[in-house]
Amino acid sequence: MSLITKIENYKLYINGEWIEPISGEYFDVVNPASGEVVSKAAAGDERDTKKAIEASYHAFPEWSTKPAAERARILRRLSQLLLENEADIARTISLEVGKPIQQAIIEVKGSAEYTLWNAEEARRIYGETIPAPIRNKRLKVIRQPVGPVAAITPWNFPLSMVIRKIAPALAAGCTVVLKPAELTPGSAVQVCQLAKQAGVPAGVLNLVTGNPVKIGETLLSDKRIRKITFTGSTPVGKQLLKQAADQVKRVSMELGGHAPLIVFEDADLEQAVASATQVKFYNSGQTCICPNRIYVQSSIKESFLVLFKERVGALKVGNGLDGNVDVGPLTSKNALEKVKSHVEDALGKGATLIIGGKEPVVEGYKEGYFYSPTILCDINESMLISNEETFGPVASITTFDSEDEVVEKANNTDYGLAAYIFTKDLSRSVRVSEALEYGMVGINDIGLAVVEGPFGGVKESGMGREGGPNGLNDFLESKLISTLI
Incomplete structure (x- = not known):
């Protein structure tokens, strides 16, 4: 009772x-x-x-x-x-x-x-x-x-x-x-x-x-x-x-956060894609530790996108109280407008739309603030999505070639809350996790919010x-x- x-x-x-x-x-x-x-x-x-x-x-x-x-x-x-x-x-x-x-x-x-x-x-x-x-x-x-x-x-x-x-x-x-x-x-x-x-x-x-x-x-x-x-x-x-x-x-x-998620070419690709999908679209992307920037090593870009598009395309959008819903609405009209502006800005500056990028029709809820789970690639540093926290169901993909390059890109922000690395190389996991300027780093893991560990960020986070x-x-x-x- x-x-x-x-x-x-x-x-x-x-x-x-x-x-x-x-x-x-x-x-x-x-x-x-x-x-x-x-x-x-x-x-x-x-x-x-x-x-x-x-x-x-x-x-x-x-x-x-x-x-x-x-x-x-x-x-x-x-x-x-x-x-x-x-x-x-x-x-x-x-x-x-x-x-x-x-x-x-x-x-x-x-x-x-x-x-x-x-x-x-x-x-x-x-x-x-x-x-x-x-x-x-x-x-x-x-x-x-x-x-x-x-x-x-x-x-x-x-x-x-x-x-x-x-x-x-x-x-x-x-x-x-x-x-x-x-x-x-x-x-x-x-x-x-x-x-x-x-x-x-x-x-x-x-x-x-x-x-x-x-x-x-x-x-x-x-x-x-x-x-x-x-x-x-x-x-x-x-x-x-x-x-x-x-x-x-x-x-x-x-x-605020502006989390990077880095996928190296030696990563377990299925695990990386499944984890990226879960952490990016949880609560419709309205979490401070969800990855706003996904960095994929150039040699595995196409393989990653094929798997990622398949998983994201299977996500069900709807009212959170309905059964089997993966992605609910944005919590306010202002939140929806911000997401739309980030996507429009990115597309206008050369990004490629892989999936999503629209307001879906959810039967029975035409007044809802819904936005389709979206993947953008060919992201560059001039785009809003590269510099601001989107706080919505939009995954932006950038490629990189070397370890030093991606660490520099990941750290090139005033924020420092959470970061994620996917690799099978133990030495690399140690080097990169210690080099990243973030309060929390997940190595092949997205479960950072546990009561047993300290939760918080550095810099302006x-x-x-x-x-x-x-x-x-x-x-x-x-x-x-x-x-x-």
Whole structure:
């Protein structure tokens, strides 16, 4: 039996209560497959945000000193509740993002695992003792939560991005004000419902939806918020960094990507093509770690394209809630227009269309933001798709001849989130993976988003890491205590 209350109007969650926005206004949440309004969410503003900050500030002293074992118990319960309500949450994700339901279910399962991991990490916030320079001195270091945290999350993985922020924050002893994306507030609402049932005290987790500028400026200007954790575009991240600098707030950011996928001539071609298809078109290409640039060694270009076209042509496009759908709609009209502009720009500058390149007719969903899985080849550096994150179901193919050449091309970007290599040569895999300027590199592997490993980028792709053995570090401060005896 579901423990999630069915609601049409998503209210704000502040200090343990569901409340109306002060404005009294709500905005529409739309299904990108059909264009239909599926719910309405509270149009919160700076006044509501101040109330949420106040709640998190007053809840912090009690939550931050609660024994780690108790925080862990609550998070373990939340993990279990996510699994028990998997079907409802997955449906909400699919309705709001357009994501195929099978992928939405994977997102829920992964979020539950991430919550469980952080529950256990709560009990491993270790200090240390340090040998002192004199006999009658004792030095120790303790680690304490940084304070109330503002978490700002994107729409492409609306549940997992929320959990990646709040689970380590709560585990570390921080309180949270959560601002989810306007396009996808539903799963954040459900998380707050389940968090309350799991035993998260009033004020520890607060939810504000609405005007991103007014909410964001309030979170950044209030001194009681001691840390910003953000996932989103690099331009927005840069703006948040500038604002956070005024108060020297702690920040962690997972920003844009422009991932290269490199296929060397000695690679297992079937594996490389299957992996490229999966990682490129997952969530309609709307992932920060999907390859935006595919580099194929010249000697295997034709063989690669034959196999790749066959696999991509077999992908089924449709409403994410329908069965056996591989690629859903883009999540917004703006996203669709960006994809179209990248394809048109590339074709106008000499790219060759291998497959796709159009808006398909999906029976029963003529208002949906669908775009066919597309392959372009003969890509050059003057094209938008070579320099910007497309965030859509378009694979661009460039050839290369030498190892040094492709490493230089792959690194020729301001981004540095994820990269992929396909080769059977062990020495080459070591050389290239170490030479690539990216926070994560997959060698014959596309499964980079695992809770056991640190997720994050370098250069303009962000700072800080989510997951892994040090996943709580960004939410903790180290304090030296020196004692003369």
